Amino acid sequence: MPRPLDRRSAVFALTFVVAFCSIVYELVYSELLAVLFGGTVVRYSVTIGLFLFSLGVGAFCFRYLDDHPSNFFRLEVYLAVLGPLGLVFIVGVNAVPITGGPETEAALERLALYVSHLPIVVVGFLSGLEIPFLTDLADAERGESGRAVGVVAAVGRGSRRVARAVVGLPFRASDDDGNEGDESSFSAVLGMDYLGSLVGTVTYALVLYPSLGLIPTVFVLGLLNAVAALAFYLLYREGGATEATADGAATDNAGAPVDVTFGTTSHALLAICLLAVGAYAGALVYEEDVSTDLRNLYLEEQFEGEYPNRQMEVRITGHASTRYQDVVFYEREWTGGSAIYQGRQSPQTCLRLDTAVQLCESWVDSYHSGLVDVSVTMAGDLSDRRVLLVGGGDWIAADRLRERNATVDMVDLDREFMNYTKDHPYFERYHDDAYRYENLTVHATDAYTYLRDTDREYDLILLDLPGARSDDLLHLYSTEFYRQLRAHLADGGLVATWSYSRYDYPQHRKAYLTTVREAGFESYLRYHAYDDLNGDGDAVATEQFYVLSPGPTPEPDLQGVSDPYLRRHADRYRSATWRPIPTYRGVRPNSIFHPNYDIIVDR
Structure with a gap:
């Protein structure tokens, strides 16, 4: 039979495990919501707020529950089932087709966003019930004195002395030795809960998410919750009873009554728990499929x-x-x-x-012609001149610059993606092993950091970046970043970038141009790439681009160009004109320290 001290230690171990699972569930939900709706800072902030609020509601509602051990078993089974189902729920809500007019679609999208946060509340509420339960259990298992012996006692005494010394620096410390048997278990349980949360956040960030991904991670969490529930059931179903009192109630080794009857409902939950253990274990074995x-x-x-x-x-x-x-x-x-x-x-x-x-295959060539080839006609001969390529991890833009004998610094944060695209058949058709170009230097770092740490100047800067879909890239659409770009331009240098349609995203355009103007750029030239998308012989405007200048505004030099794309569309680009960057009343720039979220395109 387990001694009370053993079961009390088991309660602390359970506290660690359930805290680990709860916080990682919330991180999984946050990441999934950020992927679906964009706005990483917003999603994580809302998740943390809802989670903490729900924890408080759960702790408040504990007073209305019976503190019978069977209720804690039920709680863990619920979490083992509902935690992983939360991810499935979020995916399912956002996989339902949305049809109707613009107003109807917008309303349904908002509804999907709100409903997708429900699993955060459910897991937070159930997790809020755990701490009061575990505190009561630890108090009940304290035994006659609850004092550990041997190594355990020495560690406990040492940790208490260290803790008292640390808190004694900024506060007035108690002279009481703090023997564990004479105090409530609340601080110990809460400390173990915080420790489990810390280990959970670090493990998720460094191990679970990068190694497994979101879906296998929730299987791991569900399995841990189910195993914790099963261990608790076995511990309290089988342990602690040594004799019966006169009225037939079981007692523990210290003589205190302990009810070890879980009831038929808990037996059904036990079956669900066992099924969950088997299902999650099987899902992890075949997690890839x-x-x-x-x-x-x-x-x-x-x-x-x-x-x-x-x-x-x-x-x-x-x-x-x-x-x-x-x-x-x-x-x-x-x-x-x-x-x-x-x-x-x-x-x-x-x-x-x-x-x-x-x-997409239909516009790979026209996109890179617009980004690289057209901007080169304004930058002039690039032979023995230096170009900064920000992004471009698919190597296609680097291949276009190799054709012009430019000296290229390519800055891309994602080394894994750059290695992935080197020999992937989809990209090999377009980049012609440009990563082997002798005048190409690759810097696997963040572009903002690179510009801050280098003193090089460039005749042309190309921004081959993803769109502003979330605040992960907010700093690359900021006044601080564009000031860095301007500071690293040689005399007469230009910046070329892909941009969103001014018709489809007017708020983004206003915020973006205001940001660029605030950074010191004075003029911009807007143009499109053109492609015959359906093979009917008529080229249509596709992607939109800007060329930005802090000073001179050179016209495209299209005389004698050999590139087929430029020859075919030369007249279109000759008609493109430079304009002063406009000022918009009531629109502020986007700054790292004062973000303007209008610059984020979340649809």
Whole structure:
């Protein structure tokens, strides 16, 4: 039979495990919500707030519960089931097709956002019930004196002395030795809870998320919760009773009555717990297949729902994750009769990074012609001149610059993605092993950090960046970053970047141009890339670009160009004109220290 001290130690171990699981559930939900809705800072802030509020509500409601051990067993089974189901719930809510007019779709999207936070509240509420339960259990198992012996006692005495010495520096410390048997277990349980939360956050960030990903991680958490529930059941179902009192109640070794009857309902929950252990263990054994099926089901529904009347069929063909982003390849085919893309290149393969489309086969060439080739006509001959390429981890822009004998510094944070694209068949068709270019220097670091630490000047800076879809990239759309860009331009130097449509995203455009103007740029030239998307012989405007200048405004030099794309569309680019960067009343720039969230495009 376990002694009271053994069961009390088990209560502290359970506290650590359940705190670990609870905080990691919330981190998983935060990450998933950030992927779905953007705004990492907002998602994590709201999650923390809701979680802490729900913890408080759960702790308050504990007073209305019976503190019978069977209730704690129920609680852990509920968490073992509902925690992982929370991820499935969030995915399911956001996989439901949204149709209707613009107002209806906007209302349903807001509803999906609000409802998607429900698992945070559920897990937070249940977790709030845990601490009072565990404190009562630890107090009940304190035994006659509750004093440890041997090494355990020495460690306890040593830790108390250290704690008293530390808190005695800023506060008036008690002279009481703080023997564990004479005090409430609340501080000990709470301390173990905080320790479990700390280990959970660090383990999630450094091990679980980068090694397993979101879906396998919730299986790990569900398994831990289920095993904790099972261990608790066995410990309290079988241990502690040594004799019966006169009225038939069981007693523990210290003579205090202990009810070890869990009842028929708990037996049903025990069966659910055992099923959960088996299901999560099996899911982890086959986690790759399970993750792939769930992810593909969601992504295909999500991508198809982005097109009017769902006139698109999507099939996921590949997926990879790096430390910084999810890489998804999918094949899409238009099914609508009037779709612009039907014809020449349908179906076609596209690339997404996180939630944003980056490249599709129908416009890979035209996009890079717009970003690199057109801007070069204004920067002049790049032979023996230095170009800064920010982003460009697919090496395609680097290949275009190699053709012009430029000396290139490429700055991209994601080393894993750069290595992934070197020999991936999708990218090999376009970059022609540009990573071997002798005049290319790669810096695997954040662009803001690189610019802060270098004194080089550049004749042309190309920003081949993902869109401003979340606050992860907010600093690369800030006045501080663009001031750095301006400071590193040589005389007459230019900055070229892809940009969002001014018609579809007017608020972003105003915030972006205000930010650029605040950083010291005076003029901009707007132009598009052009491509014959459906093979009917008519090229249409596709991606939009800006060239930014703090001073001189050179016109495109299209005389004698040999590039087929530039020759074909020379007249379009000759008509492009420089304009002063406008001022918008009531619009403030985006700063690292005072962000303007209008610059984020969250749809």
